[in-house]
Amino acid sequence: xxxxxxxxxxxxxxxxxxxxxxxxxxxxxxxxxxxxxxxxxxxxxxxxxxxxxxxxxxxxxxxxxxxxxxxxxxxxxxxxxxxxxxxxxxxxxxxxxxxxxxxxxxxxxxxxxxxxxxxxxxxxxxxxxxxxxxxxxxxxxxxxxxxxxxxxxxxxxxxxxxxxxxxxxxxxxxxxxxxxxxxxxxxxxxxxxxxxxxxxxxxxxxxxxxxxxxxxxxxxxxxxxxxxxxxxxxxxxxxxxxxxxxxxxxxxxxxxxxxxxxxxxxxxx
Amino acid sequence: xxxxxxxxxxxxxxxxxxxxxxxxxxxxxxxxxxxxxxxxxxxxxxxxxxxxxxxxxxxxxxxxxxxxxxxxxxxxxxxxxxxxxxxxxxxxxxxxxxxxxxxxxxxxxxxxxxxxxxxxxxxxxxxxxxxxxxxxxxxxxxxxxxxxxxxxxxxxxxxxxxxxxxxxxxxxxxxxxxxxxxxxxxxxxxxxxxxxxxxxxxxxxxxxxxxxxxxxxxxxxxxxxxxxxxxxxxxxxxxxxxxxxxxxxxxxxxxxxxxxxxxxxxxxxxxxxxxxxxxxxxxxxxxxxxxxxxxxxxxxxxxxxxxxxxxxxxxxxxxxxxxxxxxxxxxxxxxxxxxxxxxxxxxxxxxxxxxxxxxxxxxxxxxxxxxxxxxxxxxxxxxxxxxxxxxxxxxxxxxxxxxxxxxxxxxxxxxxxxxxxxxxxxxxxxxxxxxxxxxxxxxxxxxxxxxxxxxxxxxxxxxxxxxxxxxxxxxxxxxxxxxxxxxxxxxx
Numbered sequence: 163x164x165x166x167x168x169x170x171x172x173x174x175x176x177x178x179x180x181x182x183x184x185x186x187x188x189x190x191x192x193x194x195x196x197x198x199x200x201x202x203x204x205x206x207x208x209x210x211x212x213x214x215x216x217x218x219x220x221x222x223x224x225x226x227x228x229x230x231x232x233x234x235x236x237x238x239x240x241x242x243x244x245x246x247x248x249x250x251x252x253x254x255x256x257x258x259x260x261x262x263x264x265x266x267x268x269x270x271x272x273x274x275x276x277x278x279x280x281x282x283x284x285x286x287x288x289x290x291x292x293x294x295x296x297x298x299x300x301x302x303x304x305x306x307x308x309x310x311x312x313x314x315x316x317x318x319x320x321x322x323x324x325x326x327x328x329x330x331x332x333x334x335x336x337x338x339x340x341x342x343x344x345x346x347x348x349x350x351x352x353x354x355x356x357x358x359x360x361x362x363x364x365x366x367x368x369x370x371x372x373x374x375x376x377x378x379x380x381x382x383x384x385x386x387x388x389x390x391x392x393x394x395x396x397x398x399x400x401x402x403x404x405x406x407x408x409x410x411x412x413x414x415x416x417x418x419x420x421x422x423x424x425x426x427x428x429x430x431x
Numbered sequence: 432x433x434x435x436x437x438x439x440x441x442x443x444x445x446x447x448x449x450x451x452x453x454x455x456x457x458x459x460x461x462x463x464x465x466x467x468x469x470x471x472x473x474x475x476x477x478x479x480x481x482x483x484x485x486x487x488x489x490x491x492x493x494x495x496x497x498x499x500x501x502x503x504x505x506x507x508x509x510x511x512x513x514x515x516x517x518x519x520x521x522x523x524x525x526x527x528x529x530x531x532x533x534x535x536x537x538x539x540x541x542x543x544x545x546x547x548x549x550x551x552x553x554x555x556x557x558x559x560x561x562x563x564x565x566x567x568x569x570x571x572x573x574x575x576x577x578x579x580x581x582x583x584x585x586x587x588x589x590x591x592x593x594x595x596x597x598x599x600x601x602x603x604x605x606x607x608x609x610x611x612x613x614x615x616x617x618x619x620x621x622x623x624x625x626x627x628x629x630x631x632x633x634x635x636x637x638x639x640x641x642x643x644x645x646x647x648x649x650x651x652x653x654x655x656x657x658x659x660x661x662x663x664x665x666x667x668x669x670x671x672x673x674x675x676x677x678x679x680x681x682x683x684x685x686x687x688x689x690x691x692x693x694x695x696x697x698x699x700x701x702x703x704x705x706x707x708x709x710x711x712x713x714x715x716x717x718x719x720x721x722x723x724x725x726x727x728x729x730x731x732x733x734x735x736x737x738x739x740x741x742x743x744x745x746x747x748x749x750x751x752x753x754x755x756x757x758x759x760x761x762x763x764x765x766x767x768x769x770x771x772x773x774x775x776x777x778x779x780x781x782x783x784x785x786x787x788x789x790x791x792x793x794x795x796x797x798x799x800x801x802x803x804x805x806x807x808x809x810x811x812x813x814x815x816x817x818x819x820x821x822x823x824x825x826x827x828x829x830x831x832x833x834x835x836x837x838x839x840x841x842x843x844x845x846x847x848x849x850x851x852x853x854x855x856x857x858x859x860x861x862x863x864x865x866x867x868x869x870x871x872x873x874x875x876x877x878x879x880x881x882x883x884x885x886x887x888x889x890x891x892x893x894x895x896x897x898x899x900x901x902x903x904x905x906x907x908x909x910x911x912x913x914x915x916x917x918x919x920x921x922x923x
Contacts, residue, residue, distance in 0.1 A: 167680070172683060182698055186523075186701045190522055193525070194522065197519045200912055201515050203882075206913070208710065210908035224879070295711075296508055297711060300512075312880065
C-alpha cells in the first residue's frame with residue numbers, strides 16, 4: 163500500500179481537489195464577466211462583417227445612410243430620438259433586432275418611402291425568409307449599438323489619410339461604361355448619344371465640371387453624391403421635380419458605383 | 432478450460448456460490464466487483480491502469496454530458512448561442528464543456544494506449560480473445576461518439592470537419608450516397624442533420640457503448656480477471672499467489688486515482704485549456720483549409736493517395752478487421768514482446784503509418800498560396816482567425832502601410848512590424864514566381880468605431896492570364912474586448 167492509498171494520503175488528495183474547486187469557485191464570477199465582455203466584442207466583430215455584406219449598401223459604410231435608400235444608423239438622432247419617434251417602449255437594442263428580423267413593410271419617414279411596390283426593408287431573419295439567424299442579427303445589433311459612443315460625442319475617432327481608390331484602373335473604367343449604359347444612359351447623354359426621352363443633363367465633360375463646381379468637393383465625391391442623393395446638386399435648367407429616380411443610383415452596389423465614378427472621371431470632353 | 436486458468440479460477444462458479452452463501456455479495460458494488468484481486472495484476476508497470484482510466488474518463492463524459500444537455504439547444508439557430516450562453520451566463524458551464532471536450536479527447540488516446548498495452552503484453556490469447564473484440568468495438572464506438580459530438584457546437588471548425596468527415600461515406604459503393612444523406616439529413620448538414628448527430632451522441636451511441644462495456648467488464652471480472660504479468664504467471668496456483676482485498680485496499684487505490692484524475696482534469700481545464708469555439712457555422716462559406724477531426728485525419732490522409740473506395744473504405748476496413756481478428760490469427764500463445772518480432776514490427780508499421788497519414792491529412796494544400804487571394808486567406812481568413820486576428824489590439828497602430836517598398840518600422844509596434852514584414856515576404860514570393868506582377872499592396876488600419884478598428888489588406892497587380900490590373904482586398908474588424916490579453920486568444 164503506497165502513501166497515497168492510506169487515510170492520510172487520501173485526505174491530502176481530497177484536500178487538493180477541494181482547493182482546486184474553491185479556487186475555481188472564487189474565480190468563476192470574474193471569469194463569466196470577462197467571457198461576457200469578450201463575447202460582446204467578438205459578436206461586434208461578427209456584426210461588422212455581416213454589416214459589410216448585407217447593410218452597407220443601403221445604410222452606408224459607416225452607418226451614415228445612403229441617399230433615400232437607407233437612413234443613418236450612426237448619428238445622434240438615431241440614438242436619442244428614434245425610439246420615441248416610432249413609439250418603441252423597449253430598449254434600442256431590441257428595436258434594432260425587431261426591425262432587422264421583421265423588416266419594414268411601410269416607411270416611418272417620408273424620405274424612405276420605397277417605390278410603393280416592395281417592402282421598404284425586407285425581413286432578414288431566416289424564419290421570415292431572410293438569410294440571417296437570430297444570433298447573427300444580435301451580432302449586427304451589437305455592431306450598430308457600438309456607434310453610440312461616437313454618435314453621442316463621447317469618443318472622437320481620428321481620421322487617417324487613406325490611399326485614393328484607383329479610378330484610373332482600365333478594367334474598372336470598362337465595367338463602369340457597361341453599368342452606365344445599363345442604368346444611366348436612358349436619361350444622361352455621353353458624347354452626344356442621347357435618348358429623345360432623356361430627362362437628365364448631358365454628362366459630356368463631367369470630369370472637368372464635377373471638379374470645378376464646388377470648392378472642397380472633389381470630382382469623385384461630387385459624382386458620388388449626385389448619384390446617391392439625386393437632389394444634392396441640381397444643375398441649372400433642370401427642375402427639382404425632374405430628379406434621378408431612386409432606382410438609378412441609390413440601389414447600385416458599391417463596386418458598380420465605384421466603376422461608374424471611374425468611367426465618368428474619364429469624360430473630360 | 433477456464434477452471435484450469437489460475438487467473439480465473441478464483442472467480443469460478445463454485446467460488447461464487449460459496450461467496451453468495453457466505454453473504455459477501457450483499458451490496459451492489461460487491462456484486463459487480465471481485466472480492467479480491469491478484470496483487471500482480473494491479474501492478475502499475477503492467478497495466479498503467481489504462482482500463483481504469485478509460486472507464487473513469489467515460490464516466491466523466493457521461494456526467495458532464497448530462498449537465499451540458501440541460502443548456503444545449505440542438506438547432507442551427509440556437510446551438511451556437513447556447514454554447515456562448517454556457518460560457519458567459521451559466522456558472523461552471525465553461526468548465527463542464529472544457530471537461531467534456533478534454534475528457535473526450537483523452538478517452539480516445541487512453542483507449543488506444545490500453546489496446547496497445549494489451550497487444551504488447553500479449554494479453555489477448557485464449558479466453559481473452561472475445562474480450563479483445565469487444566475492446567475493439569468499444570474503441571470504434573468511442574471514435575464515432577467523438578465524431579458525433581464534434582458537430583454540436585455548430586461553429587465553422589466543427590461544421591466543416593464533419594462535412595469533410597461525412598463526405599468520406601461517398602467512397603462506399605452503392606450505399607455511400609444514401610448513407611451520407613441519411614446521416615446529414617439531406618445533401619448538406621442542416622437542422623435535421625444536427626438533430627440526428629445530437630440523438631446519436633446523447634442516446635443511441637452511449638446506449639450501445641454501455642452495452643458493450645458491460646460485456647467487456649463482465650468477461651474481465653467474471654470470466655478471466657485482469658491479466659497477470661508474464662513474470663508472475665510462473666506460479667499458477669491461486670493458493671500460492673498474493674491477493675489484495677477489494678475492501679479496503681482496492682477501493683482506497685481507486686479513490687486515490689479518482690481524486691488525482693479529477694484534480695488533474697480540473698487544474699488543466701480551469702487554468703490551461705479552453706474547448707475551442709470558432710466563428711458560427713456558415714454553410715455558404717467553405718474555409719480555405721478544411722480537415723476532418725484529428726482522430727480521422729489518417730483516413731483523410733489515405734484519401735490524398737486517391738479518393739477511391741479502396742483508399743477511403745476498403746483499406747481502413749481491412750485494417751480494422753485485421754486488428755480485431757488478430758487474437759484468433761496469433762496461435763503462438765502468450766510470450767514476451769521480444770519473442771514476437773512480427774508483432775513488434777507490425778505495431779511499429781501501424782504507428783508510423785497512422786502518424787504519416789494523419790500528417791498527410793492535416794497538411795494544407797499550399798498551391799492556393801501562390802496567388803494574392805491565397806495570401807489574403809492566410810493573413811485574413813474570411814471566417815475569422817489568422818494573424819490579423821491574433822495580433823494584440825494595442826499593437827494595431829492606425830495608419831496606411833504600403834507593402835513592397837521598404838517600410839519604416841512602425842514605432843512601438845514591433846508585432847505589427849513583424850506581421851507587415853511577413854505579408855511582404857509572401858507577396859515578394861509570388862511576385863518573384865511571376866504569379867502576380869507590377870504589384871502594390873497596402874495594409875490600412877483605421878479607427879472604425881469606439882474600441883473597434885478596420886484592417887484592410889489590399890493588393891493590386893497583374894495576374895498572368897489577364898492584361899488588366901486587378902485588385903484583391905479583404906477587410907477584418909477587430910474589437911478591443913474580443914481579445915483575451917492573458918492568453919492571446921480571440922473567440923472567433
